[in-house]
Amino acid sequence: MSHPSDKAGENDIRHDRVRQILFxxxxxxxxxxxxxxxxxxLDWVNQPAPFRTYVGAPAIDLPxxxxxxxxxxxxxxxxxxxxxxxxxxxxxxILFELSxxxxxxxxxxxxxxxxxxxxxxxxxxxxxxxxxxxxLSGSEAGVYHYVSRDHRLERRxxxxxxxxxxxxxxxxxQSFLIGxxxxxxxxxxxxxxxxxxxxxxxxxxxxxxxxxxxxxxGWSARLLDAPGDAEVAALLGLDRDADFAAVHALDREHPDAxxxxxxxxxxxGDLNLPPVQGGDWAGKPNVLSREHVPWELIxxxxxxxxxxxxxxxxxFAPQPLTPLATLPPTQTAPTPASSIxxxxxxxxxxxxxxxxxxAALYHMLEHLLPRPGVPPWDLLxxxxxxxxxxxxxxxxxxxxxxxxxxxxxxVHEPMQAACRATFLWRRPALCPDDLDLYLLAEGxxxxxxxxxxxxxxxxxxxxxxxxxxxxxxxxxxARGPWSYRRLFWEAGVLGHVLYLEAExxxxxxxxxxxxxxxxxxxxxxxxxxxxxxxxxxxxxxxxEDRRLQTLPPYFHLDGHxxx
Ligand SMILES: Cc1cc2nc3c(=O)[nH]c(=O)nc-3n(C[C@H](O)[C@H](O)[C@H](O)COP(=O)(O)O)c2cc1C
Numbered sequence: 026m027s028h029p030s031d032k033a034g035e036n037d038i039r040h041d042r043v044r045q046i047l048f049x050x051x052x053x054x055x056x057x058x059x060x061x062x063x064x065x066x067l068d069w070v071n072q073p074a075p076f077r078t079y080v081g082a083p084a085i086d087l088p089x090x091x092x093x094x095x096x097x098x099x100x101x102x103x104x105x106x107x108x109x110x111x112x113x114x115x116x117x118x119i120l121f122e123l124s125x126x127x128x129x130x131x132x133x134x135x136x137x138x139x140x141x142x143x144x145x146x147x148x149x150x151x152x153x154x155x156x157x158x159x160x161l162s163g164s165e166a167g168v169y170h171y172v173s174r175d176h177r178l179e180r181r182x183x184x185x186x187x188x189x190x191x192x193x194x195x196x197x198x199q200s201f202l203i204g205x206x207x208x209x210x211x212x213x214x215x216x217x218x219x220x221x222x223x224x225x226x227x228x229x230x231x232x233x234x235x236x237x238x239x240x241x242x243g244w245s246a247r248l249l250d251a252p253g254d255a256e257v258a259a260l261l262g263l264d265r266d267a268d269f270a271a272v273h274a275l276d277r278e279h280p281d282a283x284x285x286x287x288x289x290x291x292x293x294g295d296l297n298l299p300p301v302q303g304g305d306w307a308g309k310p311n312v313l314s315r316e317h318v319p320w321e322l323i324x325x326x327x328x329x330x331x332x333x334x335x336x337x338x339x340x341f342a343p344q345p346l347t348p349l350a351t352l353p354p355t356q357t358a359p360t361p362a363s364s365i366x367x368x369x370x371x372x373x374x375x376x377x378x379x380x381x382x383x384a385a386l387y388h389m390l391e392h393l394l395p396r397p398g399v400p401p402w403d404l405l406x407x408x409x410x411x412x413x414x415x416x417x418x419x420x421x422x423x424x425x426x427x428x429x430x431x432x433x434x435x436v437h438e439p440m441q442a443a444c445r446a447t448f449l450w451r452r453p454a455l456c457p458d459d460l461d462l463y464l465l466a467e468g469x470x471x472x473x474x475x476x477x478x479x480x481x482x483x484x485x486x487x488x489x490x491x492x493x494x495x496x497x498x499x500x501x502x503a504r505g506p507w508s509y510r511r512l513f514w515e516a517g518v519l520g521h522v523l524y525l526e527a528e529x530x531x532x533x534x535x536x537x538x539x540x541x542x543x544x545x546x547x548x549x550x551x552x553x554x555x556x557x558x559x560x561x562x563x564x565x566x567x568x569e570d571r572r573l574q575t576l577p578p579y580f581h582l583d584g585h586x587x588x
């Protein structure tokens with residue numbers, strides 16, 4: 026039994042951590058008159074290596090098989106439409122190829138850089154991916170690190186027979202785990218204090234990318250809510266200090282999340298993971314930078330949001346809504362999911378002309394609502410905490426202006442009470458009943474949108490842009506300081522839907538991490554920390570940068586990996 030003073034001590038620590046993460050949050054805001062602290066200039070010599078490898082770990086080259094996935098993108102959203110494939114090394118290969126794998130190389134003036142299916146702020150890719158598998162056809166039970174550059178798994182740990190058996194017992198039939206971690210330094214190198222936020226956005230995008238890739242294989246994926254960061258670190262081998270002895274502390278990975286992945290019927294609920302005991306560990310991490318710059322506030326944010334093991338919360342069960350239409354209204358031939366996923370790119374410029382029908386906008390926004398068994402939202406066990414303040418510029422059938430999308434009706438009254446009293450809160454005429462979209466104020470808001478998104482033209486020249494408005498302070502105080510990271514993960518998932526939906530509609534999107542936080546709050550009239558804007562996004566008709574040459578994602582691999 027715990028002593029009452031232990032409880033008081035725990036409450037004090039929690040209270041301190043809440044204070045620390047709220048301090049980090051306000052310190053990492055960009056203000057109109059002052060950007061959050063950054064490095065000032067970029068130290069190119071010490072740019073962190075974008076690919077982690079574990080030198081000396083046995084490597085398994087994976088086949089490139091995603092071309093064989095021909096299921097239409099629209100079928101991803103129809104439960105049961107895609108027959109479940111058998112989890113084995115070849116399907117694991119497809120899962121990685123379509124989630125964290127490369128999508129292209131770009132080349133310009135002698136430099137070449139890789140793009141991936143998952144986006145990343147500044148293309149710096151702090152997220153690392155792992156598979157933790159029971160005995161699977163084609164591979165031994167163990168922990169595998171994924172190297173996207175080589176489409177290769179590195180076997181960090183071969184489980185003992187006892188651990189393999191315990192894992193098999195705790196996992197739903199035919200399932201396995203995907204683990205994610207972040208190297209904060211990769212983002213901090215360029216973005217300084219704000220980088221911790223970007224790492225969380227990127228982790229959210231990576232989770233969504235895994236969920237979509239799982240759907241393309243007829244599987245589901247669910248974030249495990251209960252494990253603490255220490256457990257995740259132990260399972261991924263991130264706490265093995267001796268293995269990391271030769272790298273700087275900032276080259277180490279911070280544990281993020283575990284997803285249980287497998288055939289649809291078997292992935293629900295949380296799990297009691299067995300401890301990894303013994304096992305045969307191999308591999309030492311590569312050095313990412315020769316020199317590092319510590320960012321105290323990032324360390325503060327990481328320690329304040331370190332997640333303890335918690336009880337499993339009841340999994341959120343969304344209301345059944347009208348099923349998503351199988352084809353967008355303008356689309357004639359179904360595009361394979363594997364094409365949409367791999368063609369996803371960030372627009373660098375919009376044409377300032379392309380418009381969308383209101384029906385097409387509604388179709389896109391409908392994908393932001395959770396439905397039972399529909400990706401990606403069945404990935405997250407909690408009810409939606411993020412909503413959207415939209416700047417609609419060019420939608421045929423809708424007045425330009427400021428709109429608000431509620432992803433959970435429970436937010437309506439508090440949000441209305443917190444916003445400007447002059448807002449209209451008027452539902453657009455032909456808006457589907459399921460979609461709680463409100464016109465707040467009519468007007469040409471292109472200048473406002475550009476200004477709040479750090480003066481970036483892409484926020485004004487597209488069809489619409491938005492700020493993701495999170496239920497913030499109350500959630501962090503009630504649930505715990507670690508939920509700060511989860512709010513950003515939800516933002517990343519939301520952004521990922523917009524990226525794919527924009528591609529499916531024949532246009533393009535871009536995540537916007539650079540925005541003036543309080544300027545966005547001012548547009549809505551929000552004060553205090555009950556609501557905060559955690560991520561911006563923009564969607565429009567792209568203008569290609571024709572100076573760049575594009576190369577296929579795995580042109581550089583020797584030999585044929587077609588399986
Ligand atoms: C969290 C996040 C924040 C981003 N912020 C911006 C931004 O403020 N401005 C911008 O032009 N692009 C932004 N991007 C887009 C990235 O630069 C882009 O994802 C990266 O260069 C990789 O390119 P790709 O998305 O085409 O794969 C952001 C992306 C993410 C995931």
